[in-house]
Amino acid sequence: MSEANVRERSRHRGSVQRATPPSRSAGATHPGYKREQNEDALWSDEERGVWVVADGLGGHQAGEIASMTVVDEVQRSAVTDQHYERALQRAHALLLGDELNSANMGSTAVVLAEDGAYFHIYWVGDSRAYAFTPNEHGGGQLKQLTIDHSYVQMLVDSGAINSKEAASHPNRxxxxxxxxxxxxxxxEIDRVSALWQPGQRLLLCSDGLSTEVTAEEICRILADNPDNRRAVDLLIAAALDAGGKDNITVQLIDAPQQQQSERAWPFTRSSAPRGRWSRLLPGGTLTVVLSAVILLILSVSLAAWLAGSL
Structure with missing residues (x-):
C-alpha cells in the first residue's frame, strides 16, 4: 500500500498521530478501526536517547490515563536520573493509588534507552521490541528482543502449544x-541490553501491530523501506489491512552514527568496569604510567641487590 493510500484511509477512519519530527527515528499511533479511542501512547527524546511505547488497559479514559502516566514518568526520568526501571515503578505506584483504579486501570510498556554504543530495553506486558539487522543482499533479519508477559507465552514456554498455535489462540x-x-x-520489570550493530534498527510496538502482522511481513517492510517515516506508515497500514482491531503504535529507531567508533572498545560493560584512575587519565595514558612505575620498581630493586652483592 502506498503512503498516499495510508493517509487517505486515515482521514476516513481515525487519524495517525505522529511523534515530534525526528532525525534518526520515527513514531506514530493510530486508534484502529474497532476502538472508540486510542489508549496507546508514545514519546521520544532523541537528544537524550530514550523512546517509549505504552498500551493502556481498562477501557475508555482509564486506559488512556494509565498509558500517559507511564509516559509522564519516563519523561521525568529522562531529564533527572535516567533510571527507567524506577520510572516504571513510580508509574505502577501512582496507578495503584489512583481512585479511578477500581476499573482495573493499567498499562504495558516498552522503553528503549541508549548508553553510548549500548542500548537497554525495559518492558512489562506484551508491548514488544524487535531488532532488524540488514544484510548485504538487501534483506535482513528480524529478532524479537522481548518476551511477552502473557498467558499464551506461558503456554508456549511450558510446551503446551507452539508458536503457530499461539498466534491464533483465543486468549492471546x-x-x-x-x-x-x-x-x-x-x-517485576524485565531488561535486556546489547551493543548497537552497524545499520541496525530497533522497532518498538504495541500488540496492535504484533498480533495483526506476522514477523515475516514486518521484516519485509523494514527491508524494503529504509526510510523510517515511510516504514512506520506501512507497518500501521499493514495492521489496518489485517482488520485494525486494536490501537496500533510504532516507533522505529536507527543505530547512532557514533556507535561504529565506540565498538572498538574490546570489553563489555559488565566485564571491564573502569575505576577512578581510568576516568581521570585519557586513552592509553594509564597503561604508560603503570608501565613506568613497574620499571622504576624493578630498577630500584635491581640497584639494591647489586649494592648488597658488592
Missing part, C-alpha cells in the same frame, strides 16, 4: 503482568 490478548492493575501489587 490476556497478559500476566502490567503496570498498575489490582492483581499486580509487586511489579
Amino acid at each position: 490478548h490476556v497478559i500476566t503482568r502490567c503496570i498498575g492493575g489490582s492483581t499486580n501489587p509487586q511489579l
